[in-house]
Amino acid sequence: MTETPVHRESLPTLLSGAAATSASHPELDNWRSLPISQQPTWRNDPGYDAAIAELSMVPPLVFAGEVDVLRSRLAEAAQGRAFLLQGGDCAETFEAATADKISARVRTLLQMAVVLTYGASVPVIKMGRMAGQFAKPRSSNDETRNGVTLPAYRGDMVNGFDFTPESRRHDPARMVRAYHTSASTLNLIRAFTQGGFADLRLVHHWNKGFTSNPSHSRYESLAREIDRAVRFMDACGADFEALKRVEFFASHEALLLDYERALTRVDSRTGQPYDTSGHFLWIGERTRDLDSAHVDFLSRVRNPIGVKLGPTTSAEDALALIDRLDPNREPGRLTFITRMGARNIREKLPSLVEKVTASGAQVLWVTDPMHGNTVTSPNGYKTRNFDDVMDEVRGFFEVHDSLGTFPGGLHVEMTGDDVAECLGGADPVDQEAFVEGYESVCDPRLNHMQSLEMAFLVAGALSRRS
Structure with a gap:
């Protein structure tokens, strides 16, 4: 990882009101003097100070009490009594923050959760890569097309996707737009998950539509089992009114520390x-260096946090990250999200799990089967093969089964729409479909049907463990 030392001055005096709320926590700004990578070049932009000032004064997007609830739920998962489902866009865009697209993503996650709950026989924690996933790390700072070189697209919070100098400029005002887009997204999510949209019977009815497709007939038996369980609950007088509402949490990669620091608040309680x-923030594979700004900043906030671990991660790396991020060994505090790739998972993961478990740390182990399986199709599209994705999931379960540890969750890039970005599946997507159906501005996502197929396959693996 290439690190660029960045030394920042104190925020301007017009932030004094917000700064006063964290006056007793000066260590929150320690990251400013540490090596940092993957950051925009906007510190000297005339609009930078105004954007930071506004973000420092706006209401919080989530509340400390909600964060505490999530930490307790993740503690249950770390101890094998719950399962985490985390999914959503690779990179959210302002344009796609519509009611239809948000509801489609929430609906797909709810459908997956019902299937996984039945398979695991434990509660499923529902978490979206939503309401904040507007920035992405990139392997190169620049992009060249037809001899023209411009800054790489880093997500809508930083710059635009259009390949023009105006669009690709790093614009700090986009942080403010990302905040307001996140607020409206969270407002819709709360309405959907608390207003009857999440009714168990309705979600199960949606899944019947999935299994009625002849391509998915292999999942009919599991769907029938779930149907019998729902009817049994109904006959027993289960409180379906209570089951119309679900907890739903928001997460994103904490990549842009200007944004994260400006939205940090001190809880009055x-x-x-x-x-x-x-609610939940994670550190990416490219920014997890032990002495980096990202690790330092997230070590100082009370949110539950995750770290992506790729195939080069050593057991020593993992243990050192635990010491920095979870020194008190608090269940629910730290999640390791492994992204090894299907070819590496069975070889690389066991030593990590063994040595972390032996240390006494109670981290939550989650698989990200997407990022280690990215390839380029013959017609030039970045894609993933569904079979490879599922092979990594199987490998994740096999490793934990062999070690007697708990495979605690699934982290996927997915959408509720019928896009064509990942190859394969029971109702297969081929590369010719990319021409009309490829919509992602960054990494390929599972479409609605592929996401549900994954849920049924994982539910089968979970049910065999119980």
């Missing part, structure tokens, strides 16, 4: 700092 941009 406890005096502890919370990053109120999301």
